[in-house]
Amino acid sequence: MSVTVVLGSQWGDEGKGKLVDILSADVDVCARCAGGNNAGHTIVVPVGPESVPTTFAFHLLPSGLVNPKCTGLIGSGVVVHVPSFFAELDALQAQGLDCTGRLFISDRAHLVFDFHQIVDGLKEVELGGSSIGTTKKGIGPAYSGKASRSGLRVHHLFDHETFAAKFRKVVEGRFKRYGHFEYDTEGEIVRYKALAERLRPYVIDSVVYVHQALAQGKKLLAEGANALMLDLDFGTYPYVTSSSTTIGGVCTGLGIPPKLIGKTIGVMKAYTTRVGGGPFPTEQLNDIGVHLQEVGREYGTTTGRRRRCGWLDLVVMKHSCLINGYDVLNLTKLDVLDDLEEIKVAVKYLVDGTELPGFPADLEVLAKVDVVYVTLPGWKASIASTSSLAELPENCKKYIGFIEEQLDVPVEWIGVGPGRQSMLKKL
Numbered sequence: 001m002s003v004t005v006v007l008g009s010q011w012g013d014e015g016k017g018k019l020v021d022i023l024s025a026d027v028d029v030c031a032r033c034a035g036g037n038n039a040g041h042t043i044v045v046p047v048g049p050e051s052v053p054t055t056f057a058f059h060l061l062p063s064g065l066v067n068p069k070c071t072g073l074i075g076s077g078v079v080v081h082v083p084s085f086f087a088e089l090d091a092l093q094a095q096g097l098d099c100t101g102r103l104f105i106s107d108r109a110h111l112v113f114d115f116h117q118i119v120d121g122l123k124e125v126e127l128g129g130s131s132i133g134t135t136k137k138g139i140g141p142a143y144s145g146k147a148s149r150s151g152l153r154v155h156h157l158f159d160h161e162t163f164a165a166k167f168r169k170v171v172e173g174r175f176k177r178y179g180h181f182e183y184d185t186e187g188e189i190v191r192y193k194a195l196a197e198r199l200r201p202y203v204i205d206s207v208v209y210v211h212q213a214l215a216q217g218k219k220l221l222a223e224g225a226n227a228l229m230l231d232l233d234f235g236t237y238p239y240v241t242s243s244s245t246t247i248g249g250v251c252t253g254l255g256i257p258p259k260l261i262g263k264t265i266g267v268m269k270a271y272t273t274r275v276g277g278g279p280f281p282t283e284q285l286n287d288i289g290v291h292l293q294e295v296g297r298e299y300g301t302t303t304g305r306r307r308r309c310g311w312l313d314l315v316v317m318k319h320s321c322l323i324n325g326y327d328v329l330n331l332t333k334l335d336v337l338d339d340l341e342e343i344k345v346a347v348k349y350l351v352d353g354t355e356l357p358g359f360p361a362d363l364e365v366l367a368k369v370d371v372v373y374v375t376l377p378g379w380k381a382s383i384a385s386t387s388s389l390a391e392l393p394e395n396c397k398k399y400i401g402f403i404e405e406q407l408d409v410p411v412e413w414i415g416v417g418p419g420r421q422s423m424l425k426k427l
Helices: 016-024 082-094 114-130 141-148 156-157 159-179 185-202 206-215 248-256 287-295 314-324 363-367 394-407
Strands: 004-006 029-032 040-045 052-060 072-075 103-106 221-225 261-269 273-274 308-310 330-333 342-351 370-377 412-417 423-425
Touching: 004 016, 004 248, 016 040, 016 221, 016 261, 016 423, 029 141, 052 082, 072 206, 082 185, 103 185, 103 206, 114 141, 114 287, 156 159, 156 185, 159 185, 248 261, 261 314, 287 308, 314 363, 314 394, 330 370, 330 394, 330 423, 342 394, 370 394, 394 412
Parallel strands: 004 221, 004 261, 029 072, 029 221, 072 103, 261 330, 330 412
Antiparallel strands: 040 052, 273 308, 342 370, 412 423
């Protein structure tokens, strides 16, 4: 099998980008299959002859681009805000990352426009106290347009008159729905005529491209965006994103059958974080939560928002493992737990004294669960400089072993710091 998949297993922000960066050194194509520029991956890599540590922030572009021999592909399941695409590309190139000739976009990908971003904010106002916590990047409204068959796709940009007519009709529909908000429709049509010409060299039939690459024996890495608990079907709905963030989204977002997928890697943080609203059973609104937030630098790459923090939740992880069928796990940010005397791990949810069989669909049920924890001893030592599994403190190894035993999935990769070199692999 030539397709390896990296997926977020919790509520996002697990550190997928670093693993993708490491794996993409040995692949030919790194592909995004869902989401838009609401995603955020931060990667620290050495750049130039003096190997200066450089931080790259990815939002829409595949983070495998940090490796100069890897081609990046934005698949059909992604929604693309073209100005953001170029702003991100220009920023990466200014930092010394040359992407010339190795970045492509599917002609079937749907477009996000500025009016989608305006509508995103208006929808949040409409929800009032039930605000979902969207990034206001227009992702939800763009996927809504896709589902209601009123969306515009990348290929529409190259027939300007047809694009202009469709664009006017879509914007007029939004005015009818939300009232006449301030928006220069004709100015946008002119702007996109120029953007279309700049975009043209990047646009391909990604289905043909992917299958030709696989037929030639090339290796493809599918990079998930967001995570399982933000999935439209299986996450904490409605506090979710608007796309399929699961293994299923890889197939539909890239146009590949399940039989071509080889290894699926679930990336999980050594504790739990989330952004936005919704119940969070293991959230710690205390010194532990502050410790995880500050030591773990839990601030969003895309939004800058502080993340809510809590103990590792294995009820969430079991739900995630069932749906995505991870072959192995990447346990990240384990070093954030270094200074803790003891570490708690959620293993069950009870409602009125009865254990729930799985992760509940009903958020009202989720909000009232009693969490059953197992308490494990901390290791009270820095693991940031460890270079092998054998060097880890005994209690740290026990923490990893407990996770593997509970989930019945091996941990193959262990993150002990932010840099590319701070990733241990179990051989």
